[in-house]
Amino acid sequence: MYLIKKSDVLNIAKALSAAYQVYGPVVEKVSGQTFFEKVDDISEITLAAPIPAAPPKSVVFPQAERIMSYRYAGGNTPVEIKPDYAETPKALFGLRSCDLTGIQCLDRFFLGQEFVDDVYRHHRKKMFIVTNTCVVPFKYCFCVCTDSGPCADEGYDLNLTDIGDNFFVEAGSAQGEALCKKLNLENASEQHRSEKNACVDKSITLFEEFSTESKAWISRVMNRVTTGFAKEDVWEYVGDQCFECGACSFVCPSCSCFNIADASGGNGSCNRLRTWDSCSYEGYSRMAGGHNPRKPVEDRRNKRFFCKLSYSQSKKYLRPGCVGCGRCNWVCPGDIGLPNVVKYIRRETTSR
Amino acid sequence: MNQKPGVCTFCGTGCGHFMNVAGSTVERVFPSLNHPVSQGRLCVRGWNIHELLNTAQTINRPFIKKDGRLSEASYDAAVSLLVERLRGISPAAIGFLASPRSTNEEQFLLMKLARAVFKTNNISLASEAGHRGSLNVLHGGTGMAGMLGSIQEICQAEFILVAGSDITKQNPIIGSEIHKAAQAGAKVVTIDSRRTQMAKLSTTFLHITPGALKLAVAALAKYIFQEGLIDADFIKTATKGFDAFSAVLGKLSESEISARTGIARDEFKAVAEALSRSRTAMVFFSSGISGLDEDTIGYLYNLLAMTGKIGKPGCGVNPVAGLNNLQGGYDMGCAPDLLSGFQPLADQAAVKKFSGAWGVELNTAAGAPIYDLLSKSPSSLKALVVVDHDEGFIRAAEALGKLEFVAYIGAYQNRFMDHADVVLPVGRYIEADGTFTNTDRRVQLAPKKAEPAHAVLPGWKLYTLIAEKAGVKWNYGSPSDIMDEVARLTPAYAGISYKKLASAFGIQWPCNEKHPDGTAHFDIAMAGGSITFARVSGTFDMPETSADFPYRLMIGKAQDFWHKNNLMRKTFIPMREYNATLLDYPEGYVEIAPETAKALQVRNQWQVKVVSPYGELPLAVKISEDVKSDTAYAPYFAQDMIAPLLAGHPEIVQKGEDATIPIRIEKV
Numbered sequence A: 001m002y003l004i005k006k007s008d009v010l011n012i013a014k015a016l017s018a019a020y021q022v023y024g025p026v027v028e029k030v031s032g033q034t035f036f037e038k039v040d041d042i043s044e045i046t047l048a049a050p051i052p053a054a055p056p057k058s059v060v061f062p063q064a065e066r067i068m069s070y071r072y073a074g075g076n077t078p079v080e081i082k083p084d085y086a087e088t089p090k091a092l093f094g095l096r097s098c099d100l101t102g103i104q105c106l107d108r109f110f111l112g113q114e115f116v117d118d119v120y121r122h123h124r125k126k127m128f129i130v131t132n133t134c135v136v137p138f139k140y141c142f143c144v145c146t147d148s149g150p151c152a153d154e155g156y157d158l159n160l161t162d163i164g165d166n167f168f169v170e171a172g173s174a175q176g177e178a179l180c181k182k183l184n185l186e187n188a189s190e191q192h193r194s195e196k197n198a199c200v201d202k203s204i205t206l207f208e209e210f211s212t213e214s215k216a217w218i219s220r221v222m223n224r225v226t227t228g229f230a231k232e233d234v235w236e237y238v239g240d241q242c243f244e245c246g247a248c249s250f251v252c253p254s255c256s257c258f259n260i261a262d263a264s265g266g267n268g269s270c271n272r273l274r275t276w277d278s279c280s281y282e283g284y285s286r287m288a289g290g291h292n293p294r295k296p297v298e299d300r301r302n303k304r305f306f307c308k309l310s311y312s313q314s315k316k317y318l319r320p321g322c323v324g325c326g327r328c329n330w331v332c333p334g335d336i337g338l339p340n341v342v343k344y345i346r347r348e349t350t351s352r
Numbered sequence B: 001m002n003q004k005p006g007v008c009t010f011c012g013t014g015c016g017h018f019m020n021v022a023g024s025t026v027e028r029v030f031p032s033l034n035h036p037v038s039q040g041r042l043c044v045r046g047w048n049i050h051e052l053l054n055t056a057q058t059i060n061r062p063f064i065k066k067d068g069r070l071s072e073a074s075y076d077a078a079v080s081l082l083v084e085r086l087r088g089i090s091p092a093a094i095g096f097l098a099s100p101r102s103t104n105e106e107q108f109l110l111m112k113l114a115r116a117v118f119k120t121n122n123i124s125l126a127s128e129a130g131h132r133g134s135l136n137v138l139h140g141g142t143g144m145a146g147m148l149g150s151i152q153e154i155c156q157a158e159f160i161l162v163a164g165s166d167i168t169k170q171n172p173i174i175g176s177e178i179h180k181a182a183q184a185g186a187k188v189v190t191i192d193s194r195r196t197q198m199a200k201l202s203t204t205f206l207h208i209t210p211g212a213l214k215l216a217v218a219a220l221a222k223y224i225f226q227e228g229l230i231d232a233d234f235i236k237t238a239t240k241g242f243d244a245f246s247a248v249l250g251k252l253s254e255s256e257i258s259a260r261t262g263i264a265r266d267e268f269k270a271v272a273e274a275l276s277r278s279r280t281a282m283v284f285f286s287s288g289i290s291g292l293d294e295d296t297i298g299y300l301y302n303l304l305a306m307t308g309k310i311g312k313p314g315c316g317v318n319p320v321a322g323l324n325n326l327q328g329g330y331d332m333g334c335a336p337d338l339l340s341g342f343q344p345l346a347d348q349a350a351v352k353k354f355s356g357a358w359g360v361e362l363n364t365a366a367g368a369p370i371y372d373l374l375s376k377s378p379s380s381l382k383a384l385v386v387v388d389h390d391e392g393f394i395r396a397a398e399a400l401g402k403l404e405f406v407a408y409i410g411a412y413q414n415r416f417m418d419h420a421d422v423v424l425p426v427g428r429y430i431e432a433d434g435t436f437t438n439t440d441r442r443v444q445l446a447p448k449k450a451e452p453a454h455a456v457l458p459g460w461k462l463y464t465l466i467a468e469k470a471g472v473k474w475n476y477g478s479p480s481d482i483m484d485e486v487a488r489l490t491p492a493y494a495g496i497s498y499k500k501l502a503s504a505f506g507i508q509w510p511c512n513e514k515h516p517d518g519t520a521h522f523d524i525a526m527a528g529g530s531i532t533f534a535r536v537s538g539t540f541d542m543p544e545t546s547a548d549f550p551y552r553l554m555i556g557k558a559q560d561f562w563h564k565n566n567l568m569r570k571t572f573i574p575m576r577e578y579n580a581t582l583l584d585y586p587e588g589y590v591e592i593a594p595e596t597a598k599a600l601q602v603r604n605q606w607q608v609k610v611v612s613p614y615g616e617l618p619l620a621v622k623i624s625e626d627v628k629s630d631t632a633y634a635p636y637f638a639q640d641m642i643a644p645l646l647a648g649h650p651e652i653v654q655k656g657e658d659a660t661i662p663i664r665i666e667k668v
Ligand code: SF4
Pocket: A248, A251, A252, A253, A254, A308, A321, A322, A323, A324, A325, A326, A327, A328, A329, A337, A338, A339
């Protein structure tokens, strides 16, 4: 437990930038939109910026990335194949707790099963994570319902909580502890810890007031979805509203669907790309489903909500697949962001 | 911070995005959350635009055809050859086929190149079908050649009519905005011959007989008139020409209406009442690819005029352009008879203004649209310059083969290159500053985001180079200078500048001294206090069914354009999605209602023979609730497959979404 003056907090990011490529929340000037971005100039970071529009999942799982390249000159010449992806130590500074939970879900998917995904492992290796407690929630947030915030409780190297003039700093790992020592941070007292706890408690009570767009009753609905108690007509109502844009998967911190495509560069050279994909796409479910059972759109929708909201899927992540960030509600051209779907299931909405 | 703002360059919605660019590669795309049009949304095309931008299938250097093969050349040699060849041909035999994808600055310079340097007025836009019809109706009636309402004001409309447009597929984010309005309580009515997604999301769906769209719209107008639901005050004080229109309506017989549209009188009446009683209303229809014909658009416009739903916030007649800069293309004067901002070439004052500004005497002899010229045999055209052609197939390929000279200018490899004597590459959308004008007249600046991947010139520099080689020196230091010239010569763009655009999410024209921040919707005052009803034909030809050909086949073109589109083919995910329906039916399909399947005793995926008066073809059956029992639907993207059914009948295909032919279906 340490303290750092508010005005000094970016010193942590500065220190990290010596050994890591730092990523943090940056606000785009004209639009006011927050991005979780690669930063070269630490002063660009706005730690208090609203939850970033896109989750930091692109740091470990980019929208499109080359995972291999090969070259075949034709005839009897051998094919040259080489794994081809970047490996830079990265520091995520000012991550929100929902987004840390998202990365933990991705860890389970890419690293925690039979196959260990080497590309993902390279991104994830040598990573330093600094989380930032949400002392005030945002409009669409509902992490309190999905057990993923507003304060991270594990998986970080350092966790920061704004307790007024200072940030309360918790080290969650040996490298976190070492950095605090190196920066000569002032030790915090039990008094400070209870101040931090009070801030977190206060934030939880603020959800009622601030998180106005997300009243998700996740656990009850998970029960209904798992036991098949969610009505057929509700799924149809949801399915009719899907524009098959893929946005919900792209902005979801825990969605891991991907597509593999070979992009030819001419002259027999080729880049194998891994790109984000979405179960809401008709073509995706066909690829995944093998022989083409004609899948109506509401089934593809179900798939995503099952993934996020059923117990069987939760086993995969050891937690609900939804981390309560609310982003799919921002970007959905239909009216079926996950919090809304939860509402429809709960109220058995089948029409306007 | 490496997030560069821009505008999606696929459809006419003009959604805002941010891009993460490393070198010349787009790493990531993300919607712009505060963008007034898209508000954080993108469709499947927009989310995957980086797949196109990163493709290796770009044109990376100029080519000159030698001995029937394209060989690499320098810009200098290729441009010199282009100029030399065009010089040897009389202006009336030279044509320019502009692209509805180019930036406004590129469109404007191409127009200037055609008229001021090569002295021809043969310039038109590819993939334009229909949008000119919309602009003619709106300009004729109101003086404003663009959407009368605004996408941003959809949420203020109490009543929204979607007429014959598969809008959630064509312009998904406009569809989304209409859906959101419906969720918030607006009454949304869809008129269509097939149950589209929009139909499912609507409060009311008028499932009409294929080919009856115009009649259905006329029927609504008739009931409004007959039941005294017109806005008599508005008609009296702010319109002209209503009597001629009402005379046409008076001639419609009620029994004929119901019989031919398949919609009962009470259903029409209920919609007519809802439209009339709402305080604000909008109508949306496709314009451009698979757009409606001008006569039908005239009825739609009159419908809103007679109910007083023009010239107020939350109101408007709203053509939806399928392509990103189709509206801009017209604004920049890429039409034989128009200078920028819909100023007629026949207007001497306008010609004088342009001649003066450009220091040349403009040729005022009328030009013609390129495809009209190509369709004549023999064609008077001898040389053609084509820009960024992204239609999936080459129209009039045979006529192209007969031309003396063809030049292709574009960023992406394309089958048009096979027809070209000279190929000149231009940069991708991210490689230069440029503006685009979306379907609601929003002029948006997309700043340069990347250095050219190859030594390729941006379009505006290439056109400047061509002019220079032709002996005309243009003095543009940047695209911003070109916009300044557009502003000087085009009243609707008078107040637009890069400086203004840089600090905002675009400006809707007209933008001038009176409206320095642009104009969200048409106002009656802009037309001097009075608008005019459109002249309509009063005829409603529909292909009739008979005992031999009892079903009406609709030819769905909405998805077709994107399915075959040359740009989509350079992507992975959008292409896969456009192909998805064909995965089950690789040979194409005909969609029929469950009752029809029962009558024919066929099941899903069974083979049938579709026979029309013009030909026949084998297709697989797809059973669907989305079509009515006496109708059938075949996606036009099975075009190669459908061709035998339509051979020799281009007039049917030209009817856009309302194209219909009578058929019979035989079990095999
Ligand atoms: S499902 Fe939606 S709310 Fe839940 S984590 Fe994913 S994006 Fe966030």
